[in-house]
Amino acid sequence: MARHVITVAQQKGGAGKTTVAANLAVAFSANGMRTAILDTDPQGSLGRWFMTRCDRMGDDEVDLGFRTASAWGARYETRQLLRDHDLVVIDTPPKMGYDGRPAIEVADLVVVPVTPSQIDVWATEPTIEMAHAEGKPFLTVLNRASARTRLTAETLKDIGEFGGQTAETMIGDRVLFAETMGTGYGAIEKRANGPAALEIRALTEEVAKLIR
Numbered sequence: 001m002a003r004h005v006i007t008v009a010q011q012k013g014g015a016g017k018t019t020v021a022a023n024l025a026v027a028f029s030a031n032g033m034r035t036a037i038l039d040t041d042p043q044g045s046l047g048r049w050f051m052t053r054c055d056r057m058g059d060d061e062v063d064l065g066f067r068t069a070s071a072w073g074a075r076y077e078t079r080q081l082l083r084d085h086d087l088v089v090i091d092t093p094p095k096m097g098y099d100g101r102p103a104i105e106v107a108d109l110v111v112v113p114v115t116p117s118q119i120d121v122w123a124t125e126p127t128i129e130m131a132h133a134e135g136k137p138f139l140t141v142l143n144r145a146s147a148r149t150r151l152t153a154e155t156l157k158d159i160g161e162f163g164g165q166t167a168e169t170m171i172g173d174r175v176l177f178a179e180t181m182g183t184g185y186g187a188i189e190k191r192a193n194g195p196a197a198l199e200i201r202a203l204t205e206e207v208a209k210l211i212r
């Protein structure tokens, strides 16, 4: 099977990088892909989530591979993970500068969560520029969005002008995302047919098409 790397990046903190990375990893793993996560954020939120997951499931039962890396080590650690995984999902720190390039260089697809606000659109620009500079396809995803508001529509229009793809799936502002992250699970594992799970599954399908 071909090996794939998805990097979740966004200069803005709090946009949902770690939440999207964890939920994509859980969903791809549930689809039968041998999936690993790589945390390159010194804050280590994805790592904390994963450790909680290990505590809940047991180290031998946990489905995901895991490593941490400094920004410059991302390429090497990804290669190591790809030796026995089909997919690596990389989480990145906010304010990722030039030193964050290895995580973009190694990606097949850059997933960019954006919350609906003009400030977040502005803050997204450096990430988009980096993806363009590296010639990487990217997928912007509206996160914490309420459908049918003018702000959501305006943000969608703005991110559409970045020149990449925009996910048809919007991720809603849902308490379940925060709750499940704290317990080491993904949204699809808690309320399998709830709205959060449906959104994650739909997003996973869109992402899968882009890395195929």
Ligand SMILES: Nc1ncnc2c1ncn2[C@@H]1O[C@H](COP(=O)(O)OP(=O)(O)O)[C@@H](O)[C@H]1O
Pocket: 010, 012, 013, 014, 015, 016, 017, 018, 019, 020, 045, 094, 143, 144, 145, 171, 172, 173, 174, 175, 177, 178, 179, 181
């Ligand atoms: N779709 C969502 N609905 C509700 N809360 C969310 C959603 N996405 C993220 N959050 C919450 O917002 C905060 C920031 O999310 P996080 O994934 O840590 O962002 P980042 O990694 O980009 O800094 C966290 O408290 C997280 O639980």
Ligand SMILES: [Mg+2]
Pocket: 017, 018, 019, 041, 045, 091, 092
């Ligand atoms: Mg994070």
